[in-house]
Each structure stands twice: as C-alpha cells, then as structure tokens.
Amino acid sequence: MITIKEVAELAQVSQATVSRTLNGHASVKETNKQKVFAAIEELGYKPNAFAQALASNRSCSIGMLVGTLDGPFYGPMMHEVEKVVRAENYHLIITSGHEEYDEEHESIRFLRSKKVDGLVLTADTLSDSELLDIVNEVEATVLINRYIPEIAERCIWIDNERGGFLATEHLIKCGHTQIGCVTGQLSKVDSRDRLQGFRNALSHYGVEYNPNAVVEGRFDHKCNHDAIRRLLDRDIPLTAIFCMNDNIAMTAYTLCLERGLKVGEDISIIGFDNVSFGQHMTPGLTTIDFPIHEMAKMAAQKVMAIVQNKKSANLCNDPIAPTVVVRGSVKNLNR
Structure with missing residues (x-):
C-alpha cells in the first residue's frame, strides 16, 4: 500500500504539506499542490478516508x-x-x-x-x-x-397547490363538473395544498364544491381500496376522479374495473407524481408531473x-x- 511518506518523497515536500493539500488547506502553495497531485497520480495513492476525516473534522x-x-x-x-x-x-x-x-x-x-x-x-x-x-x-x-x-x-x-389546481382545471376543461377527489393523508401539507388547489379550481370555474365527493386516502397503498369504495358507493354521478398521487390512481383503476367502469370512457381519472408505471397502465394515466x-x-x-x-x-x-x-x-x- 502506498503511504503518505512515499508521496512526500516523490513530490519532494514534507508529509505535512501532503496532508494539508489533501485536506484543502489554503496555505499550501500552488506549485506544491501540483507536485503533490502529480505524485498521487503517478503512485496511485488513495488517502485513508478515516484518517482524512480525523484530520479535516469531516466524515465525507x-x-x-x-x-x-x-x-x-x-x-x-x-x-x-x-x-x-x-x-x-x-x-x-x-x-x-x-x-x-x-x-x-x-x-x-x-x-x-x-x-x-x-x-x-x-x-x-x-x-x-x-x-x-x-x-x-x-x-x-x-x-x-x-x-x-x-x-x-x-x-x-x-407548488402542490398549483398542481392540484392544474389537475382539476384539466378535468373541467374536458367538460367534467361532477368530480370526486381522493386525497393523501390530510396530516400532510402536500395533501392539504393539493386539496386547496382542487377547491380553488372549482371556484375559479364556477363549479360547486361538494364535500361528499372528497374522501381521505393515503399516498401509500394502505386503506385506499376502502376510501375509493366509499366514494364510488355515494350517490354522486361522478364522471371524473382526481387522485392525489399515482398509487391512489392505480387503486382507482382496479376498483373501477371491478365495477365494470372503463377508465377513459365511463369514468376519467387523473393522478399526481408521474411515476414510471403510469405510462404503462391501460389507458395511460394522465397525471401531474412531479420532477x-x-x-x-x-x-x-x-x-x-x-x-x-x-x-x-x-x-x-x-x-x-x-x-x-x-x-x-x-x-x-x-x-
């Protein structure tokens, strides 16, 4: 194993200069830095990470x-x-x-x-x-x-609020006014912001907000089946659902299919996140891109x-x- 001593000897500088160079000290002359780096390159020296951390007070x-x-x-x-x-x-x-x-x-x-x-x-x-x-x-x-x-x-x-607005606006511009919404956990600021965007879009386009058309789900897969079933069982003639992430949208696809509803024909669904699986769903999932x-x-x-x-x-x-x-x-x- 190549040592710091060998680097110093080849570079014709002190071991202290090599150490200061490795740790980025501003006090090292540029000519000495170049000598040290040239010696490191020639010898293939790899600094000991633990020793560097001790010397620099960094863990890297x-x-x-x-x-x-x-x-x-x-x-x-x-x-x-x-x-x-x-x-x-x-x-x-x-x-x-x-x-x-x-x-x-x-x-x-x-x-x-x-x-x-x-x-x-x-x-x-x-x-x-x-x-x-x-x-x-x-x-x-x-x-x-x-x-x-x-x-x-x-x-x-x-801007999650803007994202909720855009999702709802897209549905409204496509002629939907009976729109359901499945949120993520409302303890999360993401969900609350997206819900506010949903409500803002309804208000902006003169569509009445129906609190019975909103159910709380989760951003993961837990409990979303129950939440979406409750929404679909309510006496609301929904034509579209805004799902606050693509996981929720995937569950909505499954439950709509179970009820004989064809997504993109009998009911429309928009998600949020644009995760990779959305483009492979049938039909492809319209969603809000979360980069x-x-x-x-x-x-x-x-x-x-x-x-x-x-x-x-x-x-x-x-x-x-x-x-x-x-x-x-x-x-x-x-x-």
Whole structure:
C-alpha cells in the first residue's frame, strides 16, 4: 500500500504539506499542490478516508431521511442524491422515518451520531420550528418537498397547490363538473395544498364544491381500496376522479374495473407524481408531473455546495412549477 511518506518523497515536500493539500488547506502553495497531485497520480495513492476525516473534522458522508425505503417515489430520489454525492467522493447514509414523528426524530439523531457533514431531509411530521432548529445545528441541511420561508434557499419544493389546481382545471376543461377527489393523508401539507388547489379550481370555474365527493386516502397503498369504495358507493354521478398521487390512481383503476367502469370512457381519472408505471397502465394515466429526479439532484448539489463552501450554495430558488402530462385516462366530454 502506498503511504503518505512515499508521496512526500516523490513530490519532494514534507508529509505535512501532503496532508494539508489533501485536506484543502489554503496555505499550501500552488506549485506544491501540483507536485503533490502529480505524485498521487503517478503512485496511485488513495488517502485513508478515516484518517482524512480525523484530520479535516469531516466524515465525507451525507445523511438522508426519507419516508420509506421502497416505492416508485423515494427510490428515484435516493438514487439521484447518491449519484451526486458519490461523484464528490462522499458517501450517502440513508434512513427512513416511516412517516412517524418519533421515528423521524430518531432517524435524525442517528444520522447526526454518524457525524455526517450534511443532511438531505424529506420530513413529513416534524414541525417547521423543529426543522429550523436542525438547520441551525447542521448548516448543510436541505429540505426536499418542504417550504419554510425562513430557510427558503435550503428548500427544494414543488407548488402542490398549483398542481392540484392544474389537475382539476384539466378535468373541467374536458367538460367534467361532477368530480370526486381522493386525497393523501390530510396530516400532510402536500395533501392539504393539493386539496386547496382542487377547491380553488372549482371556484375559479364556477363549479360547486361538494364535500361528499372528497374522501381521505393515503399516498401509500394502505386503506385506499376502502376510501375509493366509499366514494364510488355515494350517490354522486361522478364522471371524473382526481387522485392525489399515482398509487391512489392505480387503486382507482382496479376498483373501477371491478365495477365494470372503463377508465377513459365511463369514468376519467387523473393522478399526481408521474411515476414510471403510469405510462404503462391501460389507458395511460394522465397525471401531474412531479420532477423528483430533478428535485433530488438539485437538493444534493445544494447540500454539497454548502459543505464545500461554494458560492452557489446561497442561491435562492422558486418553487418548481408542476405540469400536466396528458395520456388516455381522461375523456373529453366536449367532443
């Protein structure tokens, strides 16, 4: 194994200079840096990560909190963050809060115990004030799909209210006025914002809001069968359903099929997220695009910029604008 001593001898500098170069000290002369890097390249030297961490007071790792470790939403998110982090020679430590308050707290305590240099958080249950406390303690913290005005520059988020508006607007413009809505958990800000967008669109186009046409489901697969059955059993002549994510929409497809309703003909369905399976459903699912790959990449780049003290770390960002992805699951009644 090549040692730091051998690098120093080949570069004709002290071992201390090699160490300072590896740890990014500004005091090292440019000519010496070039000698050290040339020697490292020639010898194929690989620094000991643990020793580097001790010397630099960094772990060269980033912690990430997600809602769950599986599924079509969090999987791509973790993949994109890991790609960016590994490209910077850092490692990603991932833990799940299972969308439970105590588990999110414990997960963040675990990540901090590992002395991670930064955090990427998708926190569903922690309050704004609790997240502000975390940012005060771990400067390199970035939130995905959460907006807190005091730390707007550390938030990567989509305008969920606008997304709910666009989904409902698309149905109305296709001639639908009897529209059902299956929400995610209303304890989640995503669901509440999308529901507000739904109501805003109805109001904007003069369609009466019917609270009996709204049922609470979940963003995962739990309990959605029961929620959609309740909606379909109500005495409402629905022609369309806004499902607040594509998981819910997939369940709606199944239950409509069980009742002899053909999606895209007898009933229209629009989802939210644009996860990969939607385009393979029959008919293809019309949905709201949630650019999770882009958002995850932006979050990872931002946290690395903060860790590495790059100027781009301070750039503010606006919410990402959602868009409608039109496929075959919504019938145009105007034709």
